[in-house]
Amino acid sequence: MSVKLNTRQVGDVSVIDVAGRITLGEGSSTLRDALRELVGKNHKKILLNLGEVSYIDSSGIGELVSGFTTVTNSGGQLKLLNLNKRVKDLLQITKLYTVFDVHDDEAGAVRSFS
Amino acid sequence: MREDSRSVPETVERFLDSTLESVDSAEELTVGLAQRAGFDDDDLMKIGLAVRESMVNAVVHGNRYNAHKKVRLSVTNNGARLTVRISDQGEGFDFENLPDPLAEDNLLRTSGRGIFLIRSFMDEFRIQRLETGGMEVTLVKYSVSK
Numbered sequence: 001m002s003v004k005l006n007t008r009q010v011g012d013v014s015v016i017d018v019a020g021r022i023t024l025g026e027g028s029s030t031l032r033d034a035l036r037e038l039v040g041k042n043h044k045k046i047l048l049n050l051g052e053v054s055y056i057d058s059s060g061i062g063e064l065v066s067g068f069t070t071v072t073n074s075g076g077q078l079k080l081l082n083l084n085k086r087v088k089d090l091l092q093i094t095k096l097y098t099v100f101d102v103h104d105d106e107a108g109a110v111r112s113f114s
Numbered sequence: 115m116r117e118d119s120r121s122v123p124e125t126v127e128r129f130l131d132s133t134l135e136s137v138d139s140a141e142e143l144t145v146g147l148a149q150r151a152g153f154d155d156d157d158l159m160k161i162g163l164a165v166r167e168s169m170v171n172a173v174v175h176g177n178r179y180n181a182h183k184k185v186r187l188s189v190t191n192n193g194a195r196l197t198v199r200i201s202d203q204g205e206g207f208d209f210e211n212l213p214d215p216l217a218e219d220n221l222l223r224t225s226g227r228g229i230f231l232i233r234s235f236m237d238e239f240r241i242q243r244l245e246t247g248g249m250e251v252t253l254v255k256y257s258v259s260k
Contacts, residue, residue: 062224
């Protein structure tokens with residue numbers, strides 16, 4: 001299974017539910033396109049729900065970083081929600097866990113946007 | 115490693131096209147062999163990711179998707195260790211001067227973490243330039259943790 005995305009609005013926060021594998025090729029480009037589309041529509045508060053992501057490689061990590069930079073440079077905020085242990089471990093060993101604002105609870109994550 | 119495993123020594127070798135489909139095939143084939151060798155789910159994920167990163171390097175950076183160039187994959191389980199060798203037919207690269215992806219200035223780079231992840235997830239990692247051109251990486255996972 002490659003990646004599947006569903007974007008929904010919770011108040012003024014755009015939540016992207018991501019499921020599947022974020023790997024080089026279709027997986028990472030799909031995520032990139034979705035984030036760019038939201039930034040292009042001037043969405044400033046984006047929450048990436050990775051709860052159903054089964055696998056992520058270095059290209060997928062690169063897309064998360066790229067998305068973070070793109071959203072931040074446009075004056076917005078990108079936060080992460082529901083990391084499973086494998087994704088969390090990957091972000092920790094690459095020292096990116098502290099770069100991202102990571103949440104385990106959607107309501108709390110939505111409230112955390114300024 | 116599962117304690118009840120009784121793995122039978124096994125070797126597979128493939129010459130794969132320089133495509134992203136080959137990356138998936140190599141990962142699938144290696145994880146299948148590692149599963150038969152008795153590695154647990156956590157190790158299977160680590161082995162699979164290390165093979166994926168190595169294959170991406172070979173296909174994308176080594177052979178540059180060249181349809182005339184192949185990637186050789188060899189996977190061996192000898193009961194004590196799983197050894198994966200992946201070689202390409204590319205121009206090679208300066209593997210001794212790779213940027214540190216954990217350096218503060220590099221944290222927000224969008225690439226350059228592949229070899230770091232391979233080193234993190236495997237017990238041994240070697241890389242060498244082949245006399246015939248191209249690079250070969252050797253990945254080893256011990257069946258019994260040291």
